[in-house]
Amino acid sequence: MPKLSRRAVLGAAAATLVARPALAFPERTIRIISGYAPGGLNDIVSRAMAQALTPLLGQSVVVENRPGAGGGVGAAAAARAPADGHTLWMGIVDTQAIIPTAYRTQLYDPDRDFAPISLVAHFPFAVAVGPSRPGIRDFEALIAAARAAPGGLTFGSWGVASTSHLAMERILRARGVEMLHVPFTSQAPAMQAIMASQLDCMALPAGGAESLTRDGRTRVVAVIAQRPLDIIPGAPMVKDMGVDLTSGLWKAIYAPARTPPAVVDRLNAAVREAMRAPAFVEIVRQQGAVPEPTTPDELAALQRREREAWGEVVRATGAYIQ
Template sequence: MPHPTRRALLRAATGLPLAAAMATPALAAFPERTLRIISGFAPGGLNDIVSRAMAQALTPVLGQAVVVENRAGAGGGVGATAAARAPADGYTLWMGIVDTQAINPNSYRNLQYDPDRDFAPISLVAHFPFGVVVGPSQPRLRDFEAMVAAAKAEPGKLTFASWGVASTSHLAMERILRARGVEMLHVPFTSQAPAMQAILAGQIDCMALPAGGAESLTRDGRSRCVAVIAQRPLEILPGAPPVNTLGVDLQSGLWKAVYAPARTPAPVLDRLNAAVREAMRAPSFVEVVRQQGATPQPSTPEELADLGRSERVAWGAVVRATSAFVD
């Protein structure tokens, strides 16, 4: 008569399926190796800056190295797809943004991921306000009203940049222009950094971009921030009025949040939520976020899930109004 195996005895003794019995020690020890944060955008932009600050702050909290992997393309869709298809073991995190989690599902006709089905929410990071910057090519556009007047005088002649069709930077600017009844020519770039370079070089007239990037463009005085997309004036962009005081009902900028692949075990998600929230209290992380005109906003997974659903509805209306669809 064959003797029972050690695994069979273990299964019988615990009354649990073998997979659950064998997984318990692994969960208790998590993490045991390097983790990665996938960023869906190229180095140099806000997503890369925040992802690297998060990785640095998470490393001592988790006791393991955390690295950033940039997977740019398709408005963040390349990185989102890679993160969604990664093993659901907690070692891959995704720095999602409003573009990837709320706008792309409305604008991309052949999206390769589902923001609800493919991701487990961990925590919101922050809402980052925008600044509207006019570059050195247009010294006459000294303020917001001058920009609007010039656009009305020559419809479609002034240009504005974004980091892609149907991106937050594109749709935010479209909402501002439509609210004031003016037209500009949209020039999309592959990411934030080359769009900013085009502004500085005088190739593009203006752009709506995160406040930290706007501040860096205006340091030498050649470019000007003529408005901010925020509920109140920003310390890092003094003198720039909120657009809601300029006849534009728009207050939302760009939010970022941490996710894991769907089906990541609940104990691992709990550990990651606690770790991310602790990392956001690190002085180094707080300072990076402050330099972008924001403050850390940790959340529960449920709060982040609710935010994603409500934002998909809100931005879906903007996509349809502007016909910002991507094949």
């Protein structure tokens, strides 16, 4: 047998490495972590995305709910997950743009700890008044009731410094009235409290607000949107009633930082395709929105802009958390 030179051996080894196929992705079940309890908008959209992604990726995609700290517990868990693409994070404006300003103690860094995949959609808000205040039939009546009894009315949210909290604060400050804020751990229990007459009102995603009105006792008195909403016809916009506010809630898909670029590209392509699935489009439409796929760079730029904009709201309202 002829002897091989050291150079030949090294060359053969290098050729073997080059010829070896890249690690397949995905290899196993993929999980989407949601930072909120089941039943709210984040859970609904996460499950719709999981269902649409499963046939595209050839592996089961499941949702794992990790509520707490305004979504921060789930975000921290996603940030610490292996960066191999098998853990995704359904981030929202609260977790990606507000928590970095509002929380004194940071559980994670949205820029450093996540690899952007794609925006999902912007979801408009609505202001709903529950059966505890049957005499309040429109927005001006809500403002008048709050002015007549400063701090006497309550409004709920899914946490201090959440978009739900800050949107309502913006409305109240613009109209010069006060209400008592009652934070919950997520959207679903706050909605239940409205229906049980434990809360007077709340700013929440329009799809959730519309579902509350089906009992005939809860009313939507205004929407926070750039244009009228088909799912809540006739509801006025707060921007037409002295409140400079049109933005609601956006959601986006992320992976842990240091996820290989090829995996990020694969996930971006799959997520964009998933957002074209008729079932996913219909679920988003029921929430008053449309899918908005983006590149990772476009999502990163949106996150930076939103952090600056909502940071101003946090500073103005003093909605800091130790």
